[in-house]
Amino acid sequence: MGTQAKAKCGCWAAITRGIGGVCVSSAATAASSSTIPRTSLVHDAATEARYLNASNREMSTPHEPMLSEENDDKQISSNRSAGELLQFSFQELKIATGNFRPDSILGEGGFGYVFKGWVEENSTTPAKPGTGVTVAVKSLKPDALQGHREWVAEIDFLGQLHHPNLVKLIGYCIEDDQRLLVYEFMARGSLENHLFRRALPLPWSHRIKIAIGAAKGLAFLHGGAKPVIYRDFKTSNILLDSNYNAKLSDFGLAKAGPQGDNTHVSTRVVGTYGYAAPEYVMTGHLTSKSDVYSFGVVLLEILTGRRSVDKKRPNQEQNLVAWARPYLGDKRRLFHLVDPRLELNYSIKGVQKVAQIAFYCLNRDSKVRPSMEEIVKNLVPLQDLNDLAYHSLRSRTYQRAQPQRNKQPNAQ
Template identity: 45%
Template sequence: MASADLSGGPASPTSPFPPPVHHADHQHRHGILGATSSTFVMVVVPLASVLLFVVAVSILLILRRVRSAGKAHEGGGGIVGHSSNSLSKRLPSNLSSYYAGANGDPYSPDVRRCIYGGNLGFPFQPKNKRGQVFTYRELETAADGFREENVIGNGGFGVVYRGTLADGTVAAIKMLKREGKQGEREFRMEVDLLSRLHSPYLVGLIGYCADQHHRLLVFEYMPNGCLQRHLHPTSSNSQQHVLDWCTRLRIALDCARALEFLHEHTVPAVIHRDYKCSNILLDQNYRAKVSDFGMAKIGSDKINGQVLTRVLGTTGYVAPEYALTGKLTTKSDVYSFGVVLLELLTGRVPVDIKRPPGEDVLVPWALPRLTNRQKVVEMVDPALQGRYSKKDLIQIAAIAAVCVQSESDYRPLMTDVVQSLIPLVRSPSGTCPTTPSRFSAPVSKFNVVT
């Protein structure tokens, strides 16, 4: 009988059992696995910890940079590119509650991007309170259902109603006409501009409504209406107060300061593009403020830079170079200011088809008369009944003459116009301010009267 091999050799081919297990080898393998597991714990785990630490630090640095960039945008640069969601988190609670619009209907993406993430390039001013957001129902209640007897203005832009807000503030509520992209653009422009630009010579924006398809703007109320009603009364408003000479000079100075602010104290400059009598409003003391910025254009940041755009404006007020070429500059507003100055002086409208040929357009009729003493006197508004200073009249005529020059390079800056008007606007005591006129040199050139 063959004996069984217990030495660890191969099993007999005829053996029905598997080879025997070698316990020494089994223990050896357990030793290797234990060593490997120990090495894994000592090497891999620390590496993983280091990697997690590096990732965490990187995330913190990225968040810090994002926050720094956000603060820089809010403090000194435009807030372009921020999502509406992140901006809504920074809004006061009373604004955030209106973010979705009435009845949960969201505003249009364009309006939301404009209101909460302005893209005009102006520095955001966090210290200034931004316009309130109203629902359509709130403004409907304020204007007593937008009844016809509450209408205080009507034009191509829409209808203006007198209303009383929930806190008792009397306001002018402008309901804009919805005419495609142009109407939306005008709404966005007014909200963006007047939420950022603050001047005592601009009509203040109280708030706005972008509720569903409704677009409304809420302004401070100007009880004496627009300048046009006083200079050019119609049968429906023939009882308007006649503006005396001193009031007209003060209105001219207020308007000049408004354009000076837009052109020379705002970066980039703002070109009003629709400066005219109907957009000049008067408060209870007949102090003037400029309104209606729906057609405004952001100017070039270059000296005397031009902006090429389609021609918009009102006939009689549009500068000739802009009407012919579409090239818009701040000097285009200076021309329009000169036309308004002529209206204050003469009481005539810019274009009057009822007058005979040669007298129907104000600027070409007035320009050759502005440097002639006798003809200037004949041009004065008859409503003044001769109550004005002839010396002041000559100065006003000279300023108007340079403002309406056909060549834009010959027109002055609004700062120079302001400085030339200051001595003419007398204080209540009757004395003139001591501020020197930087406009004296160019005025004297046109002050050759016979």
């Protein structure tokens, strides 16, 4: 096979060999002892409480071996064309990121680091900083076996799926033991950073815009001819461009949805506690409604400015869902949930509707949860509301003051 032919298809053969030779070699090992027993579906508060009490534990560690039950999705789709993605050399990405210098690090995960870099448009040629196209380069740690599989899943899913609310995968590098992915650069980082790490609060209008964009991304995944379950929907995986358009990133845990008469996919439980649907954690049965539950948790984070799990808070407030659930169905108590940093700069009807949607998303019976398409339809009108609580309070204050002013002449 010639050099050019290897550049086009040899990488995919190497990827397939890599999965078989690297990840699957340890696939038959026993499950982690920290895995929650798979029992019945969660339809009652007592069962859900056991899940919530366990939610401070990690569902999987970065280097946990993959179980054999996931072997069915180990192969790259046979109809994928490597020509649709750019194949970078390691040297090109080394130059593009300034030798992976520390000050270019955008983030870090169990897989490794994400670096900022620059390349020429529609090319693998490195560009000078500030010129060409800005990219984000995800570098896999050589010893991250699970990360390798997730690296392949990223290529398999993002190489085929294209939507305005999914991060664009530009290319990849597979060279010796190096595994890297190249994405479009998202200028404003993650929703997690804006909600929990920034001094200034994220405006209500931006929160609604981000929720709509993320919902559209999930609706696209669920609504295709071959549905995809995202499986790790959380604020750190929602990235924002310069205009606060939300795009889903990190498809390493994504899973092909059930086909035909199947109602669910049985799979090893992975993801992030605090976001994972309790019935999935309990049974390993994965459906699109598992993503809907996770979306409900993120809606709560957007509404409250609180993390899904926060051990720094009092015991009864550490799990966001457990703390917020009693407020969601009570209009008079509902506004206790609103992020205090917003003060009164939020839509009253918008808060009520977001709380209602979150309430339905978090239903203990997964079958009762709405579809993401329904959620999008209910969220979109909220971006046009202008009934700010600040205006409402000022109006009520003015109305209460009017009778006092009218009485003053009579008092004389």
